[in-house]
Amino acid sequence: MTATAGSDGRPATISDVALLAGVSVPTVSRVLTGSARVTPGKQDQVERAIAQLGFRPNPAARQLSSRAAGAIGVLTADTSIHGYAETIRGIEEEARANGTAILITVIESAEEERVEQAVEAVLSHPLDGVIALKFDPAGVAALRRLPRSLPVVALAGARDHSRSQVLLAEKEAGRALTAMLLDLGHRTVHHVRIPSSSRNSGRAAGWRRALQDAGRAVPPPLDTGWDPRDAVRLGRLMALDDQVTAVFCGNDEIAMGVMRGLIDGGRRVPDDVSVVGFDDHPLAPLWTPSLTTARQDFAALGRLGVRLLREQLAGGGRVCRSLEPSLVLRASASPPRSG
């Protein structure tokens, strides 16, 4: 039971196996791929030889002649942000169930050079197709540079008719969350906006819509990056403003930061200020007070994306699907103190 062929350290090849098994190379290939039947006796000898040599088919050679990579590329921004991480988890899960691996490339920023680099990286590997997370401008830019000939599916972001896509229907949830706050008696609802693929993400659009529907002024949204520590600063700032009694945050991690800042600034949540988030982060129910939010099934987004890509590879056309978030009412939103 040796792992090498002959005396040298060179890995065994299919012809080593053929030689040892006393059959031809294509016969070995046949038992490898199961593409045709082989006499049980030879089948056995081949399997024995494979085991004895510790033979593994060379993936590159295999792909060069068969044209299937068995891998899909994933283009994404920072993988440690909850929504991205969960989506990737879903992609990996579904891909693996299908015997497919995923090759991840992070787009560091929306700068031309970074985007180009990420796309280059993806295209320089043997891939059957690509899934691009289009939560942010970097994803949008990358998507634009992907060759038309490559099977691609876009996840989230604005509708793009030129490719298969899974949409996140966030607008209605954003509207409902805001309307709920208004119904509670708040005069207006402030919004802390996270980076998004377009000027207004679905959630922000829903927020705006709810305020307009209720005939309220729309306060200028506050912008933040992904780091919750930035949100703490914004929370401290908002603590200074008595007009702020309800805040709709772009996501749960930002909401947690804002709550912290508000509390640092001497305000109580939800007694003085109500705070709601978006996405339903796993820690949202554990927070004190537990966080009211809209649940997004990012893992399902990822899984669905892989399925659409698979359909496309099987010759299907461009498809568009949509996923709806659901409201999760918890303790961080309540009526304003004095109305």
Place this chain on the structure above:
Amino acid sequence: MTATAGSDGRPATISDVALLAGVSVPTVSRVLTGSARVTPGKQDQVERAIAQLGFRPNPAARQLSSRAAGAIGVLTADTSIHGYAETIRGIEEEARANGTAILITVIESAEEERVEQAVEAVLSHPLDGVIALKFDPAGVAALRRLPRSLPVVALAGARDHSRSQVLLAEKEAGRALTAMLLDLGHRTVHHVRIPSSSRNSGRAAGWRRALQDAGRAVPPPLDTGWDPRDAVRLGRLMALDDQVTAVFCGNDEIAMGVMRGLIDGGRRVPDDVSVVGFDDHPLAPLWTPSLTTARQDFAALGRLGVRLLREQLAGGGRVCRSLEPSLVLRASASPPRSG
């Protein structure tokens, strides 16, 4: 400016480029790889032809003849757990800086079949080497099945002299955290244990050591999985026991769950019960009360892992490096109420 060669949809090959540029195939290869100088004039024609045809070298063919994949495999458990996610982020970052992509395969559990499947998946792709996260039993099992001939580095877990490895020196931090609690006046410190590569993770060993050093009885550790909701249940249970005044949790997310359970059970943190975590999760400083913990630089772990792999690929030998966590004292630990 067409993206295809000829009238069919077939992607352009190097010989299409050679034909159009009026040079030989190897010459095109030379400008592609920069392996040898080419007359500026021809260089120009070749580049023009490449652009005109939208030519991209076929990665599989390239790899078959040159033997470098430009990708490394990553074997990991659930990617959405903080420590794993951050480590992967570090790996990706360092790999990308080096023009290398990462192919991620998740090991679903430590079951033989799952492990085998994950290893198969990794080996069936063109890879220069593999980095395995050895935080848990699944990682350990996978590592054992990886062929000796493949360049591999192990991240975290118990020392394994047969491969390059980056160790997390958690024992001392676990000891210090526990000793700190004891110094505060707590009679003993309870431990909630997360899954780990060996029966006792470094952090748990440090906890045990501190108690033994202080001559205290070692209470049986409580076991939990990764889901913070399980920790909430444990917290509720612990709230019932007056003997519990200090809890050292296997990681921060678990600590947050335990705190929630404790509070649900009517105990105050840290007034009635002190709780400390491990890892310094990004939300740890934002929690109420802010969480005392030991900071681990998982991203550095990942980056270092890639560097060791690179050294190995360049012909270097097996190396072992170690990373030390640092204590972060915040508000969740305080002296016990009555001493």
Place this chain on the structure above:
DNA sequence: ATGAAAGCGCTAACAC
């Protein structure tokens, strides 16, 4: 500096 020829390790096409 450049082209002709060989070969990377496998699968596909075609005889038998």
Place this chain on the structure above:
DNA sequence: GTGTTAGCGCTTTCAT
């Protein structure tokens, strides 16, 4: 069923 013959699209000798 099985072996023989051709490639897949590149890089790498090796002449020139």
